[in-house]
Amino acid sequence: MPVEEFAAGWISGALGLVLGHPFDTVKVRLQTQTTYQGIVDCMVKTYRHESVLGFFKGMSFPMFSIAVVNSVLFGVYSNVLVALTATSHQERRGQPLNYTHVFIAGCTAGVLQSYCLAPFDLIKVRLQNQTEPRAQPGGPQPRYRGPVHCAATIFREDGPRGLFRGSSALVLRDTPTLGLYFLTYEGLCRQYTPDGQNPSSATVLVAGGFAGIASWITATPFDVIKSRMQMDGLRQGKYKGILDCVSSSFRQEGIGVFFRGLTINSARAFPVNAVTFLSYEYLLHAWE
Numbered sequence: 001m002p003v004e005e006f007a008a009g010w011i012s013g014a015l016g017l018v019l020g021h022p023f024d025t026v027k028v029r030l031q032t033q034t035t036y037q038g039i040v041d042c043m044v045k046t047y048r049h050e051s052v053l054g055f056f057k058g059m060s061f062p063m064f065s066i067a068v069v070n071s072v073l074f075g076v077y078s079n080v081l082v083a084l085t086a087t088s089h090q091e092r093r094g095q096p097l098n099y100t101h102v103f104i105a106g107c108t109a110g111v112l113q114s115y116c117l118a119p120f121d122l123i124k125v126r127l128q129n130q131t132e133p134r135a136q137p138g139g140p141q142p143r144y145r146g147p148v149h150c151a152a153t154i155f156r157e158d159g160p161r162g163l164f165r166g167s168s169a170l171v172l173r174d175t176p177t178l179g180l181y182f183l184t185y186e187g188l189c190r191q192y193t194p195d196g197q198n199p200s201s202a203t204v205l206v207a208g209g210f211a212g213i214a215s216w217i218t219a220t221p222f223d224v225i226k227s228r229m230q231m232d233g234l235r236q237g238k239y240k241g242i243l244d245c246v247s248s249s250f251r252q253e254g255i256g257v258f259f260r261g262l263t264i265n266s267a268r269a270f271p272v273n274a275v276t277f278l279s280y281e282y283l284l285h286a287w288e
Ligand SMILES: C[N+](C)(C)CCCC[C@H](N)C(=O)O
Pocket: 016, 070, 173, 174, 177, 178, 181, 212, 215, 216, 219, 269, 272, 273
């Protein structure tokens, strides 16, 4: 089993994350605080008060999780494709691409990465939604004091299954959209690369960027549902299940609710996934 794909996925995920984290910080602040007028205002204020470092707060935990998750995603994708087509990453370049295989490999990788991502994502969402100001010494402590404390608390209160709350919605979000992710990437690379050649860096950047955007746009409605299901554990089960969450969100907030965060997610998706795919391809090529 080719292990390079796992290692390349690991490193490229971490590089993409560094680039995307400032967008994520702005997104979370806009979603949880009322002091900002919009994206630009939030960026200016963050920079003035905290310098560039303000945009990189809280990056260490995702740095660890993205490494695991992205190596599973790319490693499984490549290995399923190898199994389906009986050709290696490099050999495939010279052959006509079977888009059904690409989609199946992407979906399989999507399912497996969702289960790896589930506990990390749950902890991230729970911590991001703790909007109360920082605890004063001697004052009341927030419910979760950090990622490790958060994981331990969920485990103590709800058992191991508690750490996988919202995972079905996460699987629904990621399975088809990661199939689409690789389909867009491979399709665009093929489109703009002469037969038998490797795609140029510019092609990889653009194809990776659009793959990220296509995947995030289609994932956003389920992203909203997923986050609500993950928070639901704290509210003693407001929703009876995924369908109930979809219908009650729609009834109360209208169709717009399913597109929350679309703009910033797409703006983040382009650079993150352009760099992820470029470094992935570069590493695989270098290790050949
Ligand atoms: C499937 N979904 C759209 C959720 C993610 C697809 C892109 C994954 C990438 N690591 C990123 O963070 O952008």
